[in-house]
Amino acid sequence: DTGVSQDPRHKITKRGQNVTFRCDPISEHNRLYWYRQTLGQGPEFLTYFQNEAQLEKSRLLSDRFSAERPKGSFSTLEIQRTEQGDSAMYLCASSPGQGNTEAFFGQGTRLTVV
């Protein structure tokens, strides 16, 4: 499968616990994005990497959130001290690079904080 892959697909956690999600982009795509989608809404931008550099972060990304892309390939998104308001679908997308803005999404990780 050459699409964007996300793991896990579902995660249920207790409030206050830390969670980490993984995204494997389409190979050779140097741009990687994280979005969050709540029920009945479109995805909202969280952060963006070009290769291993995190170039932009949304105001939505509080200091409990951290994202990494250590070798410019896969990426992780960690949420510390989860809150019920963090319950959402976390989507990863990748795109080829400069001049091409088509973004391809993974299936998402659905987080439920209880």
Next chain:
Amino acid sequence: QKEVEQDPGPLSVPEGAIVSLNCTYSNSAFQYFMWYRQYSRKGPELLMYTYSSGNKEDGRFTAQVDKSSKYISLFIRDSQPSDSATYLCAMSLSSGSARQLTFGSGTQLTVLP
């Protein structure tokens, strides 16, 4: 007011109907326009991608962009039950390296057999 407005529906049509989905936006700097289809509990799937104003056709799908009116449309001809999904419009700016997408809230479409 949101940057991108999209009627959430729900929209229900009979099989074979022509479907029209629309978005309006406020930021005139948007240059790239996309339509995504999202099935329940799945990630968005890219359907159409256009740059600036004009029309683009791909099979049963036609995307239109009218930058002067800040209005984009997606038309689906000969709609099928398998087209039942949420349709998201998305757009991005003309400059800057990020090119992150700003989405509408989605229109839920049901095509009845």
